[in-house]
Amino acid sequence: MATTRETESGDVGAELVGALPDADRFQWLLGLVVPAALVVVWHLLVTTGVFAAHQLPQPLRVVETLYGMAATGELWGHIAITLQRVFFGTLLGVSVGVGFGTITGLYGLAHDLLDPLLQSLKNIPSLAWVPLFLLWFGIGEGAKVLLIAVGAFFPVYLNLSTGISNVSEDLIEVAEVYDLGRFESLRRVVFPAAVPSLLVGIRGGVGLAWMFVVAAELIAASQGIGFLLSDGRVLARPDIIVGSILLFAFFGNLSDLAVKEVEKRAVDW
Amino acid sequence: MDEADDPPERTGDSTAPTDGPALAVRGLTKRYGDTVALDEVDLAVDDGEFVAVVGPSGCGKSTLLRVLTGLEERFEGRAAVDGVDVRDGGSDAVGMVFQEPRLLAWADVRENVAVGLPADVDPGDPAARDRVDGLIETVGLDGFAESRPGELSGGMAQRVSLARGLAYEPEVLLLDEPFSALDQLTKYEQQDNLLDVWRERGATVALVTHDVEEAAYLADRVVVLGGQPGTVETVVDVEADRPRERTDEALLTARREITDALGV
Structure with missing residues (x-):
């Protein structure tokens, strides 16, 4: 060239x-x-026999298994319930995260009261919540959705809170000089300026929702991709295990791409 | 509102001949921690007058404007706009064009200019929209109403910021080195624009600049601030008739006086 x-x-x-x-x-x-x-x-x-087939199946075997389950219709039930859990869990977690993030981002007092607690809660691993949630909320759908919501909450909260409180002082001064008033300056300056942080948070939240759905389904579920995963272990079926992992990878990536696309359209400046 | 009646009496003995100055600053001292930014500064700007403030960097020029816009709440002395203390809402009558454009990156030029519209004007109203578009044209940006700040050059962005300041229709317009990022030709154009707007609206203007030529060409009076902490060194009256020629003998005299006062 x-x-x-x-x-x-x-x-x-x-x-x-x-x-x-x-x-x-x-x-x-x-x-x-x-x-x-x-x-x-x-x-x-x-x-060539480096790995035994009962430990690692052939790639084609995995595809066949998934295809077989899709043909009988079994697979769709698992996928649908997992997607539903992730969707509602993310929705709940993002909503609560937006609420807390906005309040702590806007009000120093709320930040000082809540942030230390939330910052330390965020470090609790997903699996650690499971026994407590089982005890409190039983093994129904509610417990799983709540657990996923916990996962989706923290990135949204953290990013939005800092996003709002870090809105450029220069722009706040502009709003002040031109007498926009509290409501208008939030609507026209602060919230739009925090949208990129919010979307970064949502992307992280969706990612964590997938981590948490595995935790929820591995332990207490009779359906879902996570259940399929643990069922594969019980049945000593590595093809099901690998297939489930690939399903998680596929849907995790798909949802990440979707949020990324929204991000690209919303933050186009 | 007792204070509101105060300054006209007090300033009667200084520069304001009739109905009190639009801007009254008395004994203004502003500290940032141990640093004194402004020390006992007095300044009175009459209604409709164009005053330029020049001085070396770090002399507190920008701080003076920040006090007048109400962005600095803590200071000693007095700062009032139309007789109302800036801390009691006097700053509402003040519009400010910052040294940096400070535009909303996600909003187009039209929306950015509309930020300056007075609070009681609905930005969606067709008349308001026409006014905004008119201002965009005034600052020479017609055709860019739908552009985002990221698509504009530094000088263009600064002109959007100028249009935003004009949209506010303030009684007192403060400008903090608004033309320093412009090339010479655009600068001349925008200076003349500002003079037109000033004449049409009868606004009071205080312009901070480090450009002696600009100060002399634009202003009725030039306040020279000196060094750290900022104090008023001298006030130069520019005697040239308007409209002015940039080569006017009187402007040269004023420039010489300003330069002497700056000690360069």
């Missing part, structure tokens, strides 16, 4: 402009190269 650039100085610019979008369009494919290679290595390791 370097030589063409030097020789055809005039047309190269136009050519590059024409060529770049195509290159961009296929760039994401590069990210598939390593995973694809890993699958091939995985396949070879199992077929």
Whole structure:
């Protein structure tokens, strides 16, 4: 490329402009190269006997298992219930996180009262909550949704709270000088300025929701991808275990991409 | 409101001839911790007058404006706008164009200018919208009403900030080095714009600048602040008739006086 650039100085610019979008369009494919290679290595390791089939199934075996379960309809029930739990848990966690984040971001007193507590609660691992939630809320859907909400809450709370309290003093002064008033300056200056932080928080919250749904389903569920995972262990079916992990990976990535897309559209300045 | 009646009497003996100054600053001392930013500063700006404040960096020019806009609540002495102390709502009559554009990054130019509209004007009203668009044109940004600040150059952003200050229709417009980021040609253009607006609206203007030429060209009077802490060194009356030519002999004289007072 370097030589063409030097020789055809005039047309190269136009050519590059024409060529770049195509290159961009296929760039994401590069990210598939390593995973694809890993699958091939995985396949070879199992077929050559490095790993025993009862420990690690062939890649194709995993696909067959998932396909089989999809064909009987069993799989969809598991996926649907897990998605539902993650959705409602995230919704609840994000809502409460927005509430606490806004209050502590706006009012120093609320921040001083609540932040130390919330900061220390956030360090409790997801699994540690499970016994307590089982005791308090039983093994129903409520307990699981609440547990997931706990996970989704903290990133939203932390990011929004700091996002609001760190809104540039310069802009606050502008709102003050032009007498926007409390309500208008929140509506026109503070909240829009905190939107990027909120979205970063939601992205983290959705990620943690997937961590917490596994904790909830591994221990107390009769349906869901997490249940499938632990069922695979009980049945000594590595193909189900690996398949469940791949399902988590797939839906986790999908939801992350969705939030990322929202982020890209909402924060376009 | 007792205080409101106070300054006209007190300033009767200084510069204000008739109905009291639009801006009255008396014995203003402002400290940041142990640092004295302003020391016993007196300043009276008449209604409709254009005053420039010049001085070396760090002399408290910007602090003076911050006090007048009500952004600094703690100071000694007195600062009043139209006879009302800035801490009692006097600052509401003051509009300010900051040294930096300070625009809302997520809002377009039109929305940014509309931030300056007075509180009782609904930004969605067609008349208000026309006014905003008119101001955008005044500062030479027609065609950019829908652009975001990120798409503008530094000088263009500064002009949006100027339009926002004008939208406020303040009785007193304060400007903190608003033209320092502009190229020479745009600067001249915007200076003349400001003079037009000032003449049309009869606003009182206080402009902080480090540009001696700018101060002399624009202002009726130039207040020279000196060094740390900021004190008033001298006040230079610019005797040139308006509209002024930039090469006017009287402006040169004023510039010389200002430069001498600055000790350069």
